Amino acid sequence: MSEAKVKSAATAREREGAAPPLTIRGLSAAYQKKPVLRGVSFTVTEGELIGVIGPNGAGKSTMMKAALGLIPRLGGEVLVYGKPYKQQRKLVGYVPQRESVDWDFPTNALDVVMMGRYGHLGLFGRPGAKERAIAMECLAKVGMADFASRQISQLSGGQQQRVFLARALAQDASLYFMDEPFAGVDAATEKAIITLLQELKLQGKTVIVVHHDLATVEEYFDSVLLLNVELVAYGKTKEVFNQQLLQRTYGGRLAFLDRNSLSKTDSAEG
């Protein structure tokens, strides 16, 4: 890492001392009576892109939602830059799954991005020219400036995803949670998103991403969190993204996985 990068990363750290962006201790959550997340603990390093990997039902989204307080926790502690999450909300940005909202809602792209500023407005504060300018800037960063006044149902899936990302950018957070931002987007959007993630990283921000495509994990992420209800492994991608640990994460589904990753390597070589 160059000096310049370290310096830009220092802003959040100066504000918050030397505490890591996120520390999770013993986080558990359940839907009805079935535990879907059991005693997960880890600490993330600042300025990293972290991939959260695991089979369906492994509790990846649940972990994010429980950490953000969107669903009740059974137990555990979440520290953001050394303090309880509730005191640090403004430092945290969130990109929910695209399907979590009704895109037929009467609003346009710019308006959705401006929602990212709501956390910075007071109880009765109304978004004004300043918020509008910030939102436009964020839309431009994801290549959506031309679609600002487009009704959101008139956008493609990839464009909707980019609007959600722009909204997270407008939050101007230091730590981001993104729930499957790459799900169902075309190659162009995927490239736009990963470029943006790398830009955030250069600014010293930390991004935690729920990810499904094992073929791109090594290329995209500095660290990987392998999850299957319990934490299987967490560490640098080089160290933990290996056959043995993946086997433990995905269990019986590995045969399929093996063939899959093999064919991908084949096609990449061919």
Add this chain to the structure above:
Amino acid sequence: MNTLWTLLRDPNMQWILLSCTLLGLSSGIIGCFSYLRKQSLMGDTLAHAALPGICIAFMLTGTKSILYFLIGAGLAGVAATFGIGWITRHSRVKHDAAMGIVLSSFFGLGIVLLTLVQHGGYGNQAGLDKFLFGQAASMVGSDVLTLSIVSLLLVTICYFLFKQFKLVSFDPGFAKGIGYPVAMLEQLLMFLMVVAVVVGIQAVGVILVASLIITPAVSARYWTDRLGVMVVVSGLFGAISGASGAIVSSTGDSLPTGPLTVLAATLLFLLSLLFGSKRGILVRRMVQQRMKRSLGYGYEEQAATASVDDRLNKEASL
């Protein structure tokens, strides 16, 4: 026409007209959020659930005061909400079915109580049955004042908490993430809906009051893709419906206000459905035609219709 003019000059009528207009306005505005949160039918459930609440309030106090009715209907609404929640949590019954069960049982109880009240020894029970279909003309001065103040209060709350209501309706998860008290805001929206329903009951009646919550909002959606505009248009549609209901019912032979208000709202809905500038049938047709033409289908279609016409002509001549 002359009678209408005399009616409108009657100060009593003016007050009733004003309160019905404000009532429609506030229901239309609240209705937008209910509609977008897919809670439209909840309004209907709450309205039907209000009837036993009103009857019990009357039986306990012996007066026909809107304030007591509000409390009774509000408590009944809360009970209904809890009932629905309890059924969905503790059985495999889905939300819509649970609403159906609660709605009909509360309404049944309401009718039983209403009958008891009418045959009981209550002195001034006359007019309580007006709560079924609404009778704006039967409102007295204090009712009008209460209704107007409550309606204005609803509108004011929606104005000041617009940002919060919007985000909670669109993306409650994100709202929670930035620290909004989402559960509280949702409860508040539900409470405002109960209030809108209850104040609407005297003018529109328990059976139909929900349509003042649902119809203006649905109609407004045909005219705009912006929530701010939709809320204003919906409020306007509600106000027009409320006013026309009040006017027509007082000119006619004691026609009930509720059905007339609902018919006015439905007329506005039909107009919106046809001519709405964003989603109306005509606009959609026009866009489709333009698209077809730009893709070069126009000529073929003309040719196709021409040949059909030819054939029809031939058949006719045979």
